Amino acid sequence: MGRLGRVLVPIAVLAGVAAAGATAYVAASTAVARHVVTPIRRRKQDVRILSVADDLSTIRLGGTGDALRVPGRYGLWFSQDQGYARLGDILAMDDTGAVTRILEEVVWGDIEAATTGRLSGWYYTSPDELGLAVRSVDVSTDGGAAPAWLFPAAERTDRWAIHVHGRGARRQETLRAMPVFHEKGYTSLAVSYRNDEDAPDSPDRRYGLGGTEWRDVDAALDYALRNGARHIVLFGWSMGGAAVLQTAVRSPHADSVRGMVLDSPVIDWVETLDFQAGEMRLPRPVTQGALVLLDSGWAKGLVGQDAPIGLNTLDFTVRAGELAVPILLMHSDDDGYVPAGGSRLLAEQRPDIVTFERFARGKHTKLWNIDPERWNAAIGDWLDQLELSLTDDA
Known part of the structure; x- marks a missing residue:
């Protein structure tokens, strides 16, 4: 074998190894991207x-x-x-x-x-456990009828709250908030949205990380307005927070939204997915590849989604200036799933509208669980202040 042959053989071997490595990274990135947008049907028993x-x-x-x-x-x-x-x-x-x-x-x-x-963190599994009047209703979405629970206020009111659960959860996640809103005289609507186990699937059966789910929140706004609401508070948990924020800036009914409550919200999906990848010790190229796939139209066949996610459009540390109503934002430094960095930054950028209730401890969407008195007081006090502003505007 001549000198050129002796050089080409190792190069060919290295190229094969590199190609195999690249293929493995693509496969891993695809698996991560699919996991992010695929509805959860089976939960880990840990x-x-x-x-x-x-x-x-x-x-x-x-x-x-x-x-x-x-x-x-x-x-x-x-x-x-x-x-x-x-x-x-x-x-x-x-x-x-x-x-x-x-x-x-x-x-x-x-x-x-x-x-x-x-x-x-649910604690309650049925609305009947709260001891409040409740009935089941359907919200008409573009995919069909999405079931919801309606908790009427004790007295007739035009103050409503729409409660939006997080990724992989269901309406039961929001039940912890019903008593304090009822105490403050609000009618509450706990909604389902596309790809829930009890709501219509989207055509691609994939999460939009708030970028598509907001349309079902908008449908709930329409339902509330047709049933007597004039002043509406949106309450979003985790990914539900991302959907609520999208609703506030994209909905044709946005002028009826008077405020938002966000519990452990996803403010910036890139920060969140980076954090979760780090917790799983994924190689950086795998994480970066997954982000590219989620945002690419050409990757639809790989990930299964009908359209790119548009991660930049979901980043409200960039879009903070578009927000226009009071926000109560609650997040824990010890969240462990959605990092609080985005929430802290949003609070710093918009101190004019954001009230930031920072918890030192409390896992993801479990702030009520660790300190229900503080959690309820924070919401109650914020609703009182919001009521004063609504009265002043009347």
């Missing part, structure tokens, strides 16, 4: 149920659940979501990291036979 007291007063848990070792009240789904219980505060923690918590109530299922589960 809690081990180690023992239950004979009188069902306490439960001992192990595992990696994100709220496992955080104080507060939570729901526990167990036996592949065939059972549900309500948990209270931590009573003890041992050297293995296992915790003993108060077992407040087994709502349904055989918890003594259960071995695995997952913690939830």
Whole structure:
């Protein structure tokens, strides 16, 4: 073999290795991008149920659940979501990291036979558990009828609140907010949106990360206005926050929106996806590739979405100047899923309209769970201030 041959062989080998590596990165990026926009149908069971007291007063848990070792009240789904219980505060923690918590109530299922589960911030699973008047209604969206729960105020009012849950959740996530809004005289509408398990699917069956879901929030605005609303507060949780922000700047009914409440919202999807990739220790090229795929029209066949996400249009640290109504923004430094950097930056950019309630602890969308008194007070006080501004404008 001559000198040229001896050089070309290693180059050919390296080129093959590089091509194989590139193929692996593309495959990994595609998998990440698809995961981001694919509706969640099965939730990870990351809690081990180690023992239950004979009188069902306490439960001992192990595992990696994100709220496992955080104080507060939570729901526990167990036996592949065939059972549900309500948990209270931590009573003890041992050297293995296992915790003993108060077992407040087994709502349904055989918890003594259960071995695995997952913690939830929902706490309530049915609107009937709140002791408030409620009825089921349908909101007409461009995809069909989306079910919602309507909680009428005690007295007739034109003050309404529309509650929008987060990615992979359902209307039950928003139930924690109903009592404080009812106390302040609001009618509340807890909505579903495209690709929920109980609402119509979008044609591509993919999340738009707020960029498409806002149309269903807009349909809820239309429903509220046709049923007596004049002054509407939008309340968004996590990705629901992204949908609410889109609604506020894109809806033809935006002039009826008088304020927004955001709990653990996604203000900047690039920051959020970067953070989540870092938590999973994904190589930087994989993360960057996934972002490119999400934003590219040519990648529709790979990711399965009908149109590019448009990540820049979802970044309200860039679009802060377009916001025009009062905002109560609540986020935890210890969120663990959606970083609070975007929320802090938005609060710094728009101190004229943003009231930032910063929590030091509290996992993602679980601020009520760790400190319901503070959470309810923050909303109640903000609604009082909003009422003063509405009265002044009248």
